[in-house]
Amino acid sequence: MEEYYSYFLAVHIVFVISWMAGLFYILSLFIYHTEAQDKPEPEKAILTAQFTKMEATLWKIIATPAMLISLFAGISMLYLNPGLLQADWMHVKLAFVVALLIYHFICQNIVKQLKNGVYKMSSFKLRLWRELATVFMIAIVFAVKLKDAVDWIYGLVGIMGIALVIMFAVKIYKRYREKKGE
Numbered sequence: 001m002e003e004y005y006s007y008f009l010a011v012h013i014v015f016v017i018s019w020m021a022g023l024f025y026i027l028s029l030f031i032y033h034t035e036a037q038d039k040p041e042p043e044k045a046i047l048t049a050q051f052t053k054m055e056a057t058l059w060k061i062i063a064t065p066a067m068l069i070s071l072f073a074g075i076s077m078l079y080l081n082p083g084l085l086q087a088d089w090m091h092v093k094l095a096f097v098v099a100l101l102i103y104h105f106i107c108q109n110i111v112k113q114l115k116n117g118v119y120k121m122s123s124f125k126l127r128l129w130r131e132l133a134t135v136f137m138i139a140i141v142f143a144v145k146l147k148d149a150v151d152w153i154y155g156l157v158g159i160m161g162i163a164l165v166i167m168f169a170v171k172i173y174k175r176y177r178e179k180k181g182e
Contacts, residue, residue: 005080012073015066019104020137022063026107027130029055031123033114048117055111067104089147093140100136124174131166138162 033051036044074097077084084090113120121129139159 002080005077008073008076008080012070012077015069015073018062018066019070020133022058022066023104023107023133024130026055026058026063026111027126027133029058030107030110030114030121031126031130034119034121034123034126037119052115055114059108059111063104064108067101087147089143093143096136096139096143100133100140103133103136124170127170127174128167131163131170134166135159135163 029051033048033055036047036051038044039047110121142159
């Protein structure tokens, strides 16, 4: 069975990339969908219908299947190499994976809300929310790639620093858009 580990690893990497792409794109759709509510009719209705369709398709055909295949491949790798569960870096990775799963299901709830015409988050908050996926991705990649090479306190401070830089960049972009009149 150990000879299959590399195959599961390759599948895991491909579908994690697909899952992250789905998460990044769905948030962009949420932002545009929310901003479409400020448009005059009939543009608002046309855009709302189109974004609702795009969100449903992306979620059902790309994001959720990619998440499920990523999990299947990851669990298969742990089954084939249970010693990984003894490593501290794996505990850190799995904690961020759990956080990413929670994020995924919150996004799924937003898909349903928008489909039903419920807009709880502004486009600005959705932009910040989108960047949280980036923070999770960076944390997971660094935990896996660097393993025990980085002191976890420095890693945590670094991730918080990245999150702050991203939030600052989103605020600057918001000001830029407001000045441009978008």
